[in-house]
Amino acid sequence: MTHARTGGDLVVESLIALGARTAFGIPGQHALGLFDALRRRPELRLVSSRVENNAAFAADGHARATGEVTPLLVSTGPGALLTLASLQESRAASVPVLGISSQIPSAGLGGARRGFLHELPDQQASFAGVVKSTHVVRHASQIPSAIAAAWRDAATAPAGPAWVEIPQDVLLGPAGVPPVTALDAEPAPLAPRPELIEEAARLLSSARRPVILAGGGVSRSGGRAALVELAERLQAPVATTFGGKDAFPWEHPLSLQSWLEDRHLTDYLERADVLAVVGSGLGELSSNYHTFAPTGRLIQVEADLGKLEANHAALGVHADAGLALTALAGRVRPRAADPAVFAEVAQVKARVAERLAGQDLDREHRVVAAVRAALPDDAPSFWDMTILGYWAWSAWDPRNAGMHSAQGAGGLGFGLPAAIGAAAGHDGPVLAVSGDGGAMYSIAELAALRQHDLDVTWLIVDDGGYGILREYMTDAFGQATHTELARPDFVALARSFGVEATLSSVETLEADLAAALARPGPSVVVLPALLRMFAPTHLG
Structure with missing residues (x-):
């Protein structure tokens, strides 16, 4: 039986014509026409996540590692809104993510409140202050041009995320135009005067x-x-x-x-x-x-x-x-x-170096040195908002690979999903670094890591809470409040997902991490350690 092409096919054809080979996302009811189209075009690989914000972080990590516009595919309402914090990071860090979301049926757009599942008064408005541009499609014939325009917006300096919304009925309805074979979304160079x-x-x-x-x-x-x-x-x-x-x-x-x-x-x-x-x-x-x-x-x-x-x-x-x-x-x-x-x-x-030497920070120096020694020079690393990540901002030698962190917007949970995205476009190991607090934001992505068998090693520094907030509050108020956390046995939890896991120490970290990075596929290394920040000197 010959398949009748749909609006979903137009989306996938347009992305392939623009050069996309990997996309990230999670299916949802209104977006089923789009995800069904992926089944017919295996040349566009989907790396699925377990939570939409992590899918957006994964698209961000892939775009950083490859320098390419990276598609993010999600559904209406709750699924779309969950990407906002991650897209804020992409905007702040100038990362070219192309978000494509479904929408409620066309009859519900334009202000009518008809009670559709996932309906928002104005979903587009929720994204307007976060992404570079938003585009709403009303008819299938608009899909290729809307996606090309958003792609160009994402890639144009300063790069950043762009957003396209397509109603459910348009994704499921007839394409109405021939297959997309060529699209031009080359950004104009921003040359100096x-x-x-x-x-x-x-x-x-x-x-x-x-x-x-x-x-x-x-x-x-x-x-x-x-x-x-x-x-x-x-x-x-x-x-x-x-x-x-x-x-x-x-x-x-x-x-x-x-x-x-x-x-x-x-x-x-x-x-x-x-x-x-x-x-x-x-x-x-x-x-x-x-x-x-x-x-x-x-x-x-x-x-x-x-x-x-x-x-x-x-x-x-x-x-x-x-x-x-x-x-x-x-x-x-x-x-x-x-x-x-x-x-x-x-x-x-x-x-x-002399100032740092007077602060009793030997453990911190040893941990940074151990991670640097274990990581191959060409392996990219992705750092969450954690004390070791803050150290890396200043002390990390990136050598022949990028060092990426969430310091653009400062949200937790970036490290693992971004590394997953990078690993989908990188030949060789990728390192993710999180604290135990940040790790809990993305722990579900151990399932995605195992499902896609990606070469990511996740270092979790377990200090029993939000370590950097503990320091900030103690410095400001004399004691910390609500920073101590119950957390799982990360080693046992990783193993329950079928992921190799090692309980390490400051003394064995270099060897444990090197072994994990040398072993193809996903792995977790847990370091129980209370690390301290170096004293700030911005006050003179």
């Missing part, structure tokens, strides 16, 4: 102490090589934000690394007579909690127009970071290698 590049190059070339702060926009735009070229031509030291940790080689003699919460590094950045901030909005974390006060001239290259000069006056260059860095590298006046600059950089890092 020439006069701005000329002025920025003049300022940097004439600077006595040029310094660069590189953000996540450098990594996302493929600007790493151009950044190295620019830094070496200028002999300019480079610090990286937490979101741009792989933007510059960690051990390069010009690398100031990422100790942005340390006053020694903040002071050094402030003293630059010309500071080029590339691919960062200088938000709370990148500005040492808004205490950063530059004394010299600031140049800011930023793709997000709303972030340009939002926190500091600057020569604002609205552009993709990679394109701007390439243009600048070709225009600045080169300088000879300067051992004095290398010595300055080394001195800043030595002062940071």
Whole structure:
């Protein structure tokens, strides 16, 4: 029997025509026409989750690891709304996720309250303040163009999530148009204006102490090589934000690394007579909690127009970071290698190390070192909002792979589902890191991990509660409240899902983690440890 093509087929055909090969999501009643269409087109693989917010985190992780627009497929109402917190992270971190949701039947749209299952007065409005753009389809013939427009929005710098809604009856009804074979959703490049590049190059070339702060926009735009070229031509030291940790080689003699919460590094950045901030909005974390006060001239290259000069006056260059860095590298006046600059950089890092050495943090240093030693250089890592993750923001050497965390919006539960998404597009092991509090947000995804047999090792640091909140509350109020948690035996629970699990210790962590990462397929390593944060220095 010949299958009659439907609106659901048009969705899948459009995604394949745009280049998608992996999608994430969970079926629901209104979306059945879409998920049935996936059955007929196996070239678009679906990696299913157990909770919609985790499906959205998985799409986010896949997009970060591959640099590709990644589809997220969910159903109406409760299913769609559960993705909002995850899409907030994607928006804050400029991650190109394409959300496609079903909707109630067309007859219920437009304000009528007809009592359909999952009905909302205005589902689209719920997403308008979170994603870059929303698109509502009314007829099957609109599907390819709506998906292409949303795809282009997601991919256009600054990247971010876009949202498409399609009513149930349109997904189930006849396609009405021929099969989709080609769609164009190529984003227009956000190139810098020439006069701005000329002025920025003049300022940097004439600077006595040029310094660069590189953000996540450098990594996302493929600007790493151009950044190295620019830094070496200028002999300019480079610090990286937490979101741009792989933007510059960690051990390069010009690398100031990422100790942005340390006053020694903040002071050094402030003293630059010309500071080029590339691919960062200088938000709370990148500005040492808004205490950063530059004394010299600031140049800011930023793709997000709303972030340009939002926190500091600057020569604002609205552009993709990679394109701007390439243009600048070709225009600045080169300088000879300067051992004095290398010595300055080394001195800043030595002062940071000296301050940390006086805080009795040997256990924390050992744990970070053990994880770094166990993880292959080309294996990406995904960190939840946990004390070890906060350490990694500053102390982690990303080497040849990305280090990703939920510090864009700061929501819990990111680590495991994002690693699942990355593993679906990566050949080799992927590391997820969570605390016991964050782990409980995504514990159900052990089932997805096992079902899809993905090569993810999940490190759970079990300190018996919300460790970072415990520290914050103790510092602020003298004691913590409601931060201590009952939790399962994580090893036994993982094994009940058929996932290999190991109870580790600080002394055996490197070996246990290395063994888990070397073993194909999913695994869990549980580290019972009470870790402490280093003392903040943003107060001077």
